Amino acid sequence: MAARILVLEDEIIVALFLEDILAEFGYQVAGVLTHVEQALALEADYDLAILDVHLNGRDVFDFADRLAQRGTPFIFATGYGERGIPDRFRGCSVLQKPFVPEDLKRVLNRIAPVTA
């Protein structure tokens, strides 16, 4: 079964685009959220998360900490690039926005390959 992916992205056009390409790659989109609070309140029925770093004025790091605790993999997608990520997340996947769909596909394949 395809991995279920949660998307945190407050730019709605980018979120729609992510939804489309994830579906194209054969993943399921578990949900698209625009606020960190929503993510923190959500029950964990997803296998992986793609995280914009700044959502409506709040950074996503405490949610990322929770995912890390829980053992749920995640990918940062950010305009800041790796420079904007705190040291404790060193080694996590970071996609510099804008990225080509193939870059995302490569990272996803490494973390959660689509099984036919």
Added chain:
Amino acid sequence: MNLHINEKLMAALPPDFLAGGGLMGMAMRSHDWGATPLGAPQDWPDALRTCLRILLASRQPMWLWWGPKLVSFHNDAALRVMGASSGGLGQPARQAWAGVWQRFRTRVEGAMNGLASAQAGPMAVRRDGTAEDNYYTFSFSPVPEEGGRIGGVLCVCSDDTGRVVATRQLALEIEHRRRVEQHQNALLDELNHRVKNTLATVQAMAMQTLRGIDLQARDAFLARLFALSSQHDLLTLDNWAGTSFEGVVCRALRPWHEEGRARFHVEGPAIHLDPKRALALGMGFHELATNAARYGALSNAEGLVHVTWAILEDGKTVRLRWEERGGPPVVRPPRKGFGLRLIEHGLGRELSGVVALDFAPDGLVCEWVMKLS
């Protein structure tokens, strides 16, 4: 008899070692030394006389404490530091220096035991009716008498206020600059982030708008967008201070690099480019490489691209050459597309340079000459 009169006369005249010395010299000459433990000046030891000569002639603030009771002397320059009158002259140090004696006591006593030392620090001094902090270094030196016994302590003071204030101002200035820089970096980070997010939105919009309509147009557009974004990264890394010529070239050509195959030969001296030139050149190389991938040396398996540049004799002009070899025979395009127009006119204008495109049959050659600043 005569001799006796002369001695009396001599005793009434001020001794020559107390000559000069302004206010304090005057005070010393008229002081009733007989009432002090030192007795009359004509009986003072040579070491004390020499010290007083130096002290009275000096423009450096000086103090002298002499004998077991540490009888005090100081010069006019010392008055500036103490901000006091001639009070204290001839008195034991612990009386004369009552206010600050505790601060200096160990050093003075140490010097009486032969140990020289120095003490630096601020001192509130009343000048022109206002109290201000001044910085002084006091150095205490033992003064040996004939025979080696320590007769007294000479204290020389240097005013460090100017240096200390200058150092403090410099530190403030450095701190201020650091803050400005920090603020600037934060702004740059924010700007970069916004540009990137905007590019990401434009990308998403294009993907959605062109979905299923024109794949080729979509890909060409995305490639240009990424070329722009990627050159932008290069500038971001250097905080918009500009970047190297080679960095721009390599980054622009990266999408066409192939593992284990040399498709590019890049060679030239180190040149620093400002952001405007770097971005324009990066986009130019992107278009040249795109063109080569469609029609030129990058469209087959054998082709090679030589990118070389050199600084001309005036030191301010760069000549850059893009030369394709080993591609299919070149055919002059019937119509120049956006890419070639960007290279020919856009770069020419933007970089105030001259661009020459030569559709030679065995490989496109593009040469442009531009000023560095």
